[in-house]
Structure formats: C-alpha cells, structure tokens
Amino acid sequence: MNLRRSLLAVACALSPGLLLASPAQDPRIAPLLTELGKARHIGAVAISPDGRHLAWVINEHGQDSIQLADAEGQHVHHIGAGNTPAECAEKGIAWNPDSTRLAFLSRCGDPAHAQDDIYSVDIRQPDSPHRWTHLHGYVSSLSWAPDGRHLGFLYVAGASRVASALAAAKPAEGEIGVDGLEVQQVMSLDTATSHLQALTAATSYAYEFSWAPASDRIAYTAAPPPGDNNWWVARLYTAPAHAGGQPRLVLDSSTDTSSLHGLQIALPRWSPDGRQLAFVGGLMSDQGFTGGDIYEVAATGGKVIDTMTGSHLTANWFQWQGNRQLLINGMVNGHAQVTRGRLEASGALQWQPLFTLAASIGDGSAVGGLSLSADGHHLAYIQSDFDHAWEVHAGPLSSTPPPAVTAYNSQLRPAWGQARSVEWDNEGQHVQGWLLYPAGYDPNKHYPMVVSIHGGPSGAVLPAWPSVGYGAAPLAALGYFVLMPNPRGSYGEGESFVQANRKDFGHGDLRDILAGVDQVEKLVPVDDQRLGVTGWSYGGYSTMFAVTQTHRFKAAVAGAGIADWQSYYGENLIDQWMKPFFGASVYDDPAVYAKSSPISFIKQVTTPTLVVVGDRDAECPAPQSFEFWHALRALKVPTSLVVYPGEGHHFVNPQHQRDVLQRALEWFQRYLPASH
Numbered sequence: 109m110n111l112r113r114s115l116l117a118v119a120c121a122l123s124p125g126l127l128l129a130s131p132a133q134d135p136r137i138a139p140l141l142t143e144l145g146k147a148r149h150i151g152a153v154a155i156s157p158d159g160r161h162l163a164w165v166i167n168e169h170g171q172d173s174i175q176l177a178d179a180e181g182q183h184v185h186h187i188g189a190g191n192t193p194a195e196c197a198e199k200g201i202a203w204n205p206d207s208t209r210l211a212f213l214s215r216c217g218d219p220a221h222a223q224d225d226i227y228s229v230d231i232r233q234p235d236s237p238h239r240w241t242h243l244h245g246y247v248s249s250l251s252w253a254p255d256g257r258h259l260g261f262l263y264v265a266g267a268s269r270v271a272s273a274l275a276a277a278k279p280a281e282g283e284i285g286v287d288g289l290e291v292q293q294v295m296s297l298d299t300a301t302s303h304l305q306a307l308t309a310a311t312s313y314a315y316e317f318s319w320a321p322a323s324d325r326i327a328y329t330a331a332p333p334p335g336d337n338n339w340w341v342a343r344l345y346t347a348p349a350h351a352g353g354q355p356r357l358v359l360d361s362s363t364d365t366s367s368l369h370g371l372q373i374a375l376p377r378w379s380p381d382g383r384q385l386a387f388v389g390g391l392m393s394d395q396g397f398t399g400g401d402i403y404e405v406a407a408t409g410g411k412v413i414d415t416m417t418g419s420h421l422t423a424n425w426f427q428w429q430g431n432r433q434l435l436i437n438g439m440v441n442g443h444a445q446v447t448r449g450r451l452e453a454s455g456a457l458q459w460q461p462l463f464t465l466a467a468s469i470g471d472g473s474a475v476g477g478l479s480l481s482a483d484g485h486h487l488a489y490i491q492s493d494f495d496h497a498w499e500v501h502a503g504p505l506s507s508t509p510p511p512a513v514t515a516y517n518s519q520l521r522p523a524w525g526q527a528r529s530v531e532w533d534n535e536g537q538h539v540q541g542w543l544l545y546p547a548g549y550d551p552n553k554h555y556p557m558v559v560s561i562h563g564g565p566s567g568a569v570l571p572a573w574p575s576v577g578y579g580a581a582p583l584a585a586l587g588y589f590v591l592m593p594n595p596r597g598s599y600g601e602g603e604s605f606v607q608a609n610r611k612d613f614g615h616g617d618l619r620d621i622l623a624g625v626d627q628v629e630k631l632v633p634v635d636d637q638r639l640g641v642t643g644w645s646y647g648g649y650s651t652m653f654a655v656t657q658t659h660r661f662k663a664a665v666a667g668a669g670i671a672d673w674q675s676y677y678g679e680n681l682i683d684q685w686m687k688p689f690f691g692a693s694v695y696d697d698p699a700v701y702a703k704s705s706p707i708s709f710i711k712q713v714t715t716p717t718l719v720v721v722g723d724r725d726a727e728c729p730a731p732q733s734f735e736f737w738h739a740l741r742a743l744k745v746p747t748s749l750v751v752y753p754g755e756g757h758h759f760v761n762p763q764h765q766r767d768v769l770q771r772a773l774e775w776f777q778r779y780l781p782a783s784h
Contacts, residue, residue: 134777140523140585141766144576147497148516151199152472155179155488155502156207159481161231162488163187163201163210164500165472166516171197174212176231179486179502181513187234189214189227200224202250202259205482208232211240211250211259226250226261226297240297241304246271249316249473255323258349259297260307262314264290273336273395273682276756277726289333294326296349305351312355315339315395320378320407324349327358327376327385327407336726339395340684344373344387346407358385358409366412367401370688374398375474381431383407388423389414391607393566393646393685398475399424399599399606402434404455413455421445421459422568422599422606424476429484435505437469437476439568439600442529442540444469444476446509463509466529467493468572469501480505493571494527494544494581496520517573524584525549527571530591530631534623535616537608538601541593541624542569544584545632546782556638556780557589557628559621559661561654563645565597565613565689566606577765578644578667578720582773587782589634595620611691613673613704614653621650622658636660640780641715642772644668645728645757649706652736655717656709663779664717665772668728668757671736672708673701681726710739716746718775720768722755746779 151165151172162177173193177184187210190196200213211228214237224247226240240259241247246267251260264271268278271292282288294307294317307326308314313335317328327346331338344359361368372392376385385407390400401416402423416423423438432451436459437444443466449459469489471477479488487510488502497517503510512518525545532539546555560580562569569592574581580590594600595617597609609617628634640663643651648669655664670676677683677694687693694701702708717740721733730751737749750771752764759765776782 133774134586136586137770137773140582141576141770143520143523144574144582145766147520147573147575149575150490150498150500150514150516152201153479153488153490153500153502154201154203154210154471155479155481155486156203157205157482158207159483159486161207162500162502162513163203164490164514165199165201168193172199174198174201174210176210176234177513181500181502185234187229187231187237188212189216189237189239197222200248200250202252204228204252205254205256211252213247213250226259228299240299240302246292251317251319253296253319253323253349254321257298257300258323259299260317260319260326261295261297262292262317263295264292266290271335273727274756274758276722276724276754277336277681279724285334290335291333292335294328307347307349307351307353308355313338315342316375318377319349320346321380321382325382327378329373329376334681337682337684340372340392340682340688342373344376344385344405346385356408358407359405359412361389364412367414367417368403368412371400372688374400375425377426377428378407379428379431384431386415386426386428386434388426390422390603391566391610391688393564393689396475397564397567399439399566401603402426402436402457404451415449415451415455415457416603417456418602420602421447422602424599425474425478427478427480435478435480435484437478439476439570440464441531441600442466442542442568442570442594443600444570446478462505462507465491465493465509466527466571467491468570492573494524494542494573495522497573522581523547524581524590530624530628532624532627534620537596537605537620539593539595539620539624540600541591542571543628543632544581544590544592546587546589547585548587551633554633554635555587555589556640556782557591557625557634558583558640558642558776558780559591559593559625561621561641561643561647561650562592562594562598563643563647565609565617565646566599567646568594568599575765576762576769577759578768578772580642582769583776586773586777588640588776588780589628589632591624591628593621593624595624610689611700613689614650614657614706615704618650618654618657621654622660625660638662638780640664640776642667648728651717652706653704655713655715656706657712659714661715663776664715665775666717666719666733666736667768667772668721668725669719669733669736670706670728671732671739672705674698674705675735676729676732677701679729679731706736707739710736711743713740713743713745716775716779718771719747719749720752720771722752722757722759724754725757727757748775
C-alpha cells in the first residue's frame with residue numbers, strides 16, 4: 109500500500125462517512141510540488157576569521173556536504189571526511205581562530221545507524237581530514253575557544269533522538285519523568301591531546317554556551333532535566349573551562365526584579381574584556397526562535413539592564429564588536445534589519461540601522477545569525493525571499509547588503525505572484541503582514557484569499573522561499589491571494605507588542621487579523637465570500653479558534669493545533685512555556701485557559717476543516733487534533749483528520765512533507781475553489 113493510500117485509510121477509519129470523495133485532482137498541484145523540490149537548500153555558512161574564505165553546507169542529491177571557496181565565492185571545491193559528497197553527510201561547520209582549520213560534523217555509512225562525529229580539515233591540506241571523536245550520542249553547536257586549542261560542543265550521551273522539542277517524542281514508557289532522561293552537557297575537546305571533558309554537570313541540562321575571551325570560562329544557560337520542557341525556566345551561569353569546575357549562578361529571571369522577570373534568556377555572549385554578559389531576553393514561545401530585547405549584566409551577577417526599553421526592534425541575534433558596541437540582526441515591521449548599536453554609560457543602546465531587507469537571512473547557527481570575520485569588517489549569511497531561493501551572500505559589512513556569491517538556485521522562478529507588505533492599525537496596535545498575489549493576477553477579476561497564521565505566537569513572517577512541506581506560498585500559485593499577518597504577539601514591533609496577547613490568546617490577535625482582511629479587501633479584489641484560514645502550531649490553534657468565532661472563513665486547514673488549553677496543559681511535554689503567557693497554571697486559573705480554548709465555542713463552527721498532525725508531536729500532541737476533529741464530526745461539520753506516523757512537531761519524512769502540503773492544497777480547492 110503506498111503512502112497516500114495508507115494515510116487515506118487512516119483518515120477514513122477515523123471519520124467514516126464524513127470524508128468527502130475527492131474531486132478530480134487539480135493538475136497543477138503535482139508539477140508545483142515537483143518545482144518546489146528543485147530548490148537546493150543551503151543549511152549553513154561560515155566566513156573564516158581572517159575574512160579570506162567561505163565554507164557552506166549544501167544539499168546535494170538528498171545529502172548535506174561542505175563546500176569551501178574564497179571570500180568572493182570563487183574556486184569552490186568539496187571538503188569533508190569522504191572523498192566525494194556522496195560518502196558522508198556533513199554539517200556544523202566552525203573555523204578555528206587562525207583560519208587554517210575547519211571543524212565539522214560528519215556521519216558516514218548507513219544513515220540509519222551512523223553517528224555524527226567531530227572532524228577537522230586543514231584547508232592547506234584538504235585531502236587529509238582528521239577525525240577527533242568516536243561518540244555515541246547527539247552532538248551539535250561546535251565552537252572553537254579563542255585559544256584555538258579547545259573545541260566546545262553540546263552533547264547528549266546515548267541520545268535516542270535529536271535534542272529538540274520539535275523532534276518526534278520518545279515513546280511514553282516506564283516511569284515518566286524519571287526513566288530514560290537524556291541530558292545535554294557542554295563538552296570540551298582538547299585538540300592537542302584529543303582529551304574530552306564535560307564542563308557542565310550531568311544533573312543539569314545545558315542549552316547554549318559561549319567561551320570567555322581568555323578561554324578560561326564559559327557562560328551557559330541550563331535547567332534541570334527534562335530538557336524539552338525546561339528551557340523556558342533556564343538560568344544563566346558561568347563555569348570554569350575545566351572538568352569539575354563549580355558553576356556560578358549569574359541570573360535567575362524568576363527572581364529578578366527588572367523587566368526580565370519571568371521571561372526567557374537566550375544567546376549569552378561575553379564582552380571582549382570578559383567583564384560583562386549580554387543576552388536576548390523576552391517572551392519567547394519556542395526554544396530556538398529567539399527574539400526580544402538585549403540585556404546586560406556583570407559576569408559576576410548583579411543589576412540587569414534592558415538596553416532596548418521601548419524599542420520597536422526585536423533582536424534575534426547579536427555579537428559584540430568592542431566593549432560597548434554590538435552588531436544586531438533583528439526584525440522590524442516584517443523585515444530583517446542589521447543594526448550597529450553602542451551602549452551608553454546609562455546602559456541604553458543607541459543604534460543606527462545599516463540595512464533592511466524584505467528577506468530572511470541567517471548563517472544556520474541561530475535564527476538571524478550572521479557569520480563575521482574576526483575584525484568585524486566582513487560578513488556572510490544565507491538569504492531567501494519570495495522571489496529568490498537560498499543563496500550565500502558575502503562581502504564587506506556596510507550600509508549596502510552584500511551580494512550573492514553562489515547561484516545554486518538562480519534559475520528558479522516563483523510560481524506565485526508578487527509579494528507586498530501591507531500595514532494597518534487596530535485597537536492602538538500597528539500591524540504588518542505580507543500579501544502574496546495570485547499567479548497571473550488580473551485586477552479585473554475577484555479572487556479567493558487564504559489567511560495563513562504563523563506559529564509561536566512569539567514569531568513573525570518574513571519573506572522566504574518555500575520548501576516542499578506545509579506552507580502558504582503554493583496557494584498563491586493556484587490562484588489565491590494569501591495574507592500572512594504578524595498580529596499582536598509577533599516579533600517586529602517591540603517587546604510590548606510581543607507581550608500584548610498575554611492572557612488573551614485568540615481574541616486580540618484574531619481581531620488584528622480580521623482588521624487586516626478588511627484592509628486587504630480595500631486594496632485588491634478579494635471575494636469576501638471566499639475566504640480561508642490555515643496555520644501550523646500556534647497558527648493551527650488560531651485556525652481552530654478562528655472558525656469558532658466567525659463564519660467568514662469557508663474552508664480551514666489546522667496543522668498541529670490546540671483545541672483545549674485546559675487538557676493541553678496536562679498532555680504536552682513543554683508546559684513550562686505556558687505560565688508566562690497565561691499568568692498562572694491551569695490549576696490556579698482554569699478560566700483564563702477556557703476563554704481561549706476553541707472547544708469552549710465548538711458548537712459555533714460551520715467551516716469545513718482539515719486537521720493534520722504528527723503522532724509523536726510533543727509540542728502540540730495529537731490528542732488535541734483528535735479532540736477538535738471528534739467535535740466537528742459529532743456536529744456534522746465536514747472534516748478529516750490525518751495523523752502522520754513517526755512525526756514530531758516538525759515533519760522530517762519527505763513523503764509526509766509532500767503529502768501534507770498536497771492535502772492542504774486539495775482541501776482548499778475542494779471547499780474554496782479558485783478558477784483555473
């Protein structure tokens with residue numbers, strides 16, 4: 109039985125008599141999916157500290173490999189553990205301080221049983237890679253110490269899965285919360301002796317780390333295990349860069365009395381003189397999707413200073429460029445903005461934007477990360493937008509964005525129409541979103557529109573080239589307008605905007621979204637009787653909630669959604685994120701959870717809704733999708749539930765990625781047809 113038939117059988121078994129017969133499949137869908145699959149994904153880029161070389165990770169024939177080039181992207185050649193890109197899958201590139209050696213992770217042999225290990229290659233002798241480790245576990249985040257001798261990394265010994273809440277959860281068995289706990293530690297490899305040592309205790313789960321300028325200490329964020337759940341309550345520590353060193357607590361946001369109180373901490377970075385630590389602090393709903401203000405604190409602890417109070421910039425990433433100067437990449441009004449800032453004596457950050465892009469940029473290490481030369485004069489990153497797929501960009505750091513130095517995807521053309529930034533005001537909030545026009549747009553025709561709501565809620569839509577998988581842009585290729593709003597709760601309008609949906613999920617942000625629909629209908633010929641809504645994660649929840657609040661939407665697709673915040677609190681594996689948003693646990697204030705739960709208003713739904721989810725989703729567990737689907741079926745609302753085996757919150761199986769997008773496109777074509 110092929111995949112589509114097996115999944116269809118699951119859906120039919122779950123909803124007998126309610127899964128409507130599919131109409132003839134739109135002949136444009138299969139070629140569209142094939143075209144999306146042609147984009148070559150660039151996973152990471154790193155510029156050498158001397159600014160003379162670039163290394164990047166490119167997917168070739170389904171496997172990642174490393175390419176080395178000069179700073180202009182010329183003289184490209186493969187380097188790695190094997191002689192050819194087909195031999196080993198490679199990632200995690202990191203230059204040593206003198207720019208002669210590149211460290212990386214390589215996985216050779218049978219992909220189902222192979223192990224990532226740490227290798228390095230002297231770029232002057234690229235045919236002689238050196239293997240540093242023989243590990244058994246999950247390894248990530250390679251980082252050379254400034255002394256050039258020690259290589260730090262994060263490691264989960266004996267790991268059974270990727271260390272991320274987005275990954276498929278382990279099967280629930282044994283004593284929950286006790287048996288089979290996996291702990292991530294900061295490790296250090298002495299490259300002169302190959303000696304490995306743990307810099308953090310096995311009783312503490314470490315999430316991020318950075319080396320002190322003298323290589324004698326690390327700063328890191330950590331919490332008690334389980335790691336998937338406790339990132340939201342992680343504390344900031346420092347520790348000596350040797351085994352058995354005693355950690356020092358620098359900051360606990362749960363007891364801090366500044367504006368950081370109760371918020372999350374990410375990206376700790378030492379000042380060049382080793383006296384201060386800066387980090388991003390804010391209300392963050394997802395580990396890894398960093399956003400907030402930049403805070404500063406002495407490396408020994410003490411007063412915490414918000415350097416960006418009142419700013420409309422959401423900082424995603426930063427790097428020191430002197431004891432009082434920072435380079436920041438952040439989000440403003442749905443755009444990426446690279447900014448140079450200076451810390452005044454008062455602690456306030458004064459900054460001047462260098463350039464702003466209607467694009468997504470990053471180096472593959474962190475959201476919005478930039479790779480900089482040691483002197484800060486050159487940078488590199490990967491860029492894509494709605495018109496251009498991923499390419500490496502590199503050049504001098506200035507007010508002019510650096511040019512593309514690769515052309516892997518230069519022949520690709522968007523199958524959808526133009527992209528436009530739209531803005532509106534609602535209830536005192538300034539809101540921005542992105543509008544994709546339908547392919548072959550004719551201003552004399554009226555078109556259906558699908559609203560695509562991003563996850564988070566702490567996140568934002570920036571222009572990016574879509575991949576094969578769940579996404580909104582392909583709908584525009586089939587003749588829909590697509591509105592991707594950044595309502596209250598999103599990044600890009602400052603921290604107060606991010607926090608504006610506290611204790612108000614689904615209500616204020618939905619009003620922002622509906623105001624955006626009204627604004628778009630004043631600008632372009634949208635047929636208000638043909639509106640749809642979709643989203644994944646918080647966007648899946650927002651889709652479920654929206655169809656309980658309004659009948660404007662005639663079709664919906666809810667991916668990995670949440671039907672009932674009260675039952676969700678006890679089902680998910682990441683409940684620590686909820687109290688900062690809801691103000692209390694569900695046991696202390698169940699009413700605030702109920703007022704934002706779609707299930708509380710379920711009898712108002714008339715919108716045909718497709719529900720999709722991974723069966724091992726730890727962030728938005730499958731029972732939430734079952735609960736919503738079950739209610740719609742009982743209410744005789746057209747619905748279908750598809751559960752994808754082995755998948756977590758982020759789908760990794762290419763067949764599943766393709767199938768879930770195809771089903772969404774077909775659902776909208778069935779209940780919200782666009783002419784073709």
